[in-house]
Each structure stands twice: as structure tokens, then as C-alpha cells.
Amino acid sequence: MRYSVLLALLLSVSSLFASERDATTVEQTNAELKKVRAEAAQIREELAQAKAQKEEAFASIKAEEELLKKNSSMHISVVGQGVAPMNTASPAQAYALAKRAAIADAYRAIAEKVKGVRIDGQDTIKNMMIQKSTIRTYVQAMVKNANIVETTFKEGLCEVEMEIMISHSDFAQ
């Protein structure tokens, strides 16, 4: 009888411990679940942020690739560089010649922006080694009504800032 009571007591104590252990495991799993949920929420937030950033980047690219729509105009600004030849008679002549070269460079830049550039590349490879690498570029356009905004001449280099307003009607002619 005494042993049976002791056994019953032992059983009840062990069951008590077991229930406590179950409770702690449930708490642990609950905490883990919470943690996982928080992580998932964070990942979702990050994904949303990345998506928003992507959309922003896409919108900026779209803005950069601005199209000339009907009844609208586009402003293009470029900087051309020019250098005077070595054998000039005076600094004034050097300035005039460098400016002429800078204007031509600015015209070329406008033509590149408006009409684009044809590019042709050629690589020669012999015995698994590159022998010659050539890139050819070609631009052809007609530019009118371009305005010089600013001219600077410093240490033999002349820089001309040039702008042009292009309207849809110029191309519709």
C-alpha cells in the first residue's frame, strides 16, 4: 500500500514535470514562430522597398529617354572642347582657332545626341592573342539654330557650352 502511494506520487510528479516541459516547448515554438514571422515581414518590407526602387529607376530611365511629342520641344545642352594648333602667331589667333574647334566638337555632340552614332568594331586575334582592335564611329547630321551659352579658355583648352531647342515641327517638315 505504501509503495503504491509512493508510485502514484511519483507518477503525478513526473506528469507535472512533463506538462511543464510541454508548456516550455510550446512557448519556444511560439517564440520561434514569432521570430520567423518577423523575419518574413522584414523580407516582405525589403522586397517592397526593392520594388519601389526598381520602379523609381525605371521611371528615371523613362524620363531620360524623353521622346519628342507633338506640339512639344526639347532642350539639349552640350560642351565642346577644342585645342589651338602649336604654330599660332598670337594668343588671340590661338583662342580663335581653339574656339572654332570647340564649336565643331559641340556640333558633333549635338548631332550624336539627336541622330545617334554608327559604330563599327573589328578585333583581329592570332594564336589566341589580340593583334589589333579597331572601333570606328560615324556621325552625319545637319544642325541649325544652335546657340553658344558660354565660352571658357584655360591653359590652351577652349570649352564651348552650346544649347539647342528642338521642336516636333522641325522634324515634321
Added chain:
Amino acid sequence: MRSRDGNNDFSLRLCSIIIFGSLALNASEYLISYKYIIEDIMLYNETLLISEAMTKCHGKPQEEFIFSKSDNKDLKKVISENATEFIDYIHRLGLHIEHKGRTTNLQNSSTTTLVLKTTCFKVDFNDNFVKIAPLK
């Protein structure tokens, strides 16, 4: 017999014909072409050719340019006196651009040519100024 008013009308017409005729005699047509070449961002060659037109040009005068304070009757002299302004005016009229770039083994060289194709200009020589306008 003509009335006084009729005679007055006739003389007015005669005067206007003489005035406009004399103005037309002073107006002449010139062929002008301009070209300059830039090699490796340095001016390599510049050519401005001016010649009096031997046949009549067709078209209407467009954007005009006035050489003020010039009573010279020789267009070449007038242009040489005001070369900078005239070159700027030619730029405004529009130039054809041809650019060729070549990069060989990472060394770049380029040639840019700007051209005003031979264009007929109407030139009016006056007492104090010279007016020039392309015919299109």
C-alpha cells in the same frame, strides 16, 4: 488732254519705277560655300568660297544679315572686314556635320567636317550697310 491728277499719277509711277529699278541694279546674287575640318580637336583647314552667280538663282530670301557701317561694294572685302560675325551667321543658318572617329588599340583619332553647301545669297549694297540673305 490729260487732267492734272492724271499727270501727277503718271509722274509718281515713273519715279517709283526709277527708284526701285536703281535698287534692283544694286542687288546681286552670290554663291557662297564654307567648310572647315577639325582633326583631333584641332582646326586643320578652313575654306570660305565666294563667287558671283553667273545664272539667276531661284527662291525667296530667308534669314537676312546686315553688315552695318559698310559702304564697300565688293562682297569679299565686306565679309573679310566682318569675318567673325559672318561665320557666326553661317553657323546659325545650319551646317552639315560629318564626324569620323577611329580608335585603334585604345588610341583615338577623329575628323570632324562642317560644311555649308554652296548656297545662293541675295546681296543688297546700300550707302551705309550691306544686306545679305540666302535664297531658298
